[in-house]
Amino acid sequence: MQVANDEQSEKVQNARETGKSKNRRHLLDSAANAIFKFGFRGATIAAIQQESGLSRGMINLHFETKENLLLAVAEDLSQHYHTRWTRAANDKSLPAAERLRAIIQVDLSPEVLTARDVAIWFAFRSEVTSNPEYRQFIDSRDAGFRETIIDICQTLIDEGAYENANAVLAANSFVALLEGMWTDFHLHSAEFDRQKAESACIYVARSFFPDHF
Amino acid sequence: MQVANDEQSEKVQNARETGKSKNRRHLLDSAANAIFKFGFRGATIAAIQQESGLSRGMINLHFETKENLLLAVAEDLSQHYHTRWTRAANDKSLPAAERLRAIIQVDLSPEVLTARDVAIWFAFRSEVTSNPEYRQFIDSRDAGFRETIIDICQTLIDEGAYENANAVLAANSFVALLEGMWTDFHLHSAEFDRQKAESACIYVARSFFPDHF
DNA sequence: ACAATGTATGTACGTTCGTTCATTTTGTGA
């Protein structure tokens, strides 16, 4: 979350404002760490405060309520992921096959697929049925992501003139495949091998589009 | 000589014993419902008690602690899933391709893939990093599952003499694919279509093993 | 330099948490 200044173009932050936004940022990280270390249930005000090293009242000063802080963590995570995959997917100079490869690589990169962040994804997703407010943030692979993959698959099918191919089915498979890799990483992060995961994804891509991969 | 048959062999349940185990079973379901309705954090003693209609002390009587009850819920869920997929996978009379199809179908069936159970899977998985005791139960697709899929894939590769095929990569893809379908179902249960999900899985299977699917 | 204003602190408060346990109810065996 960016600091909302009066003037959108200029960032004339005084020492006071920079200090405040710095603490806000620090609280987001501390809350994320607390969720990772102690789980959703263990991420209490006391735990987050101890993690941050700041004072107890800080959370309510910056976020009013603890729930608002958690929502801000989810939003932060969502934005972080969104900027990464769109950066990889929207490089129109690359051919479709390379864009698909780039999306896969980003999804499995140490920048996106971290033990902490994936644990937090799971935490919010676990309560999405009981707390619908989380939905807007946890649905990282939203309609836009899926549609992008569909477009790429359709392009590849057209380029390769593959018979009996189906862009929607192929795209759904890819989305599920990537989700499943995240799950595997979350549950077996010690044995997880990013290279093998990528190989499996490319293996699927080659099966779908043998002339491209 | 006297045969010691009185103990352990038969379960002559009293009305008292049946009543107790009935309440235990009821508490497991009530706890599961509470997790589904209110999330892991909202599944308090009070919530579970209200859900069950039983008295407050019941939980501690049957499970000592609330955490034990949660562990029992995880164990119950794990066993339920395990019996289902093994039943589908171990029918040796079926050819390998049909066994793979059966596993896919079970995984996506209304018996296994329910909104409540998947939400509970996510709940326990979300805290597996902070509470290692959960690991033994939440790893539904354990080594046995993966190895079974690998075996099936290897059999199919041998049967079809597919070139450039790799059983491990194919199996990892299938496991991730099924996990991803669960995630999709969890996040978009309203729009989720079991038939389309199965079609996507079969689409992958056909891409891997065109002579079999 | 100095009010004014925004930021930071930590104690205090009411609520809710999980657990305990004295009591009541129910089923069992003699």
Add this chain to the structure above:
DNA sequence: TCACAAAATGAACGAACGTACATACATTGT
């Protein structure tokens, strides 16, 4: 039938929860 034991109950407890708020500190504009 009756003494006994197991099962079930719910009020009571200390601990931990999130929040409110009086206070202290730091930065700003004049």
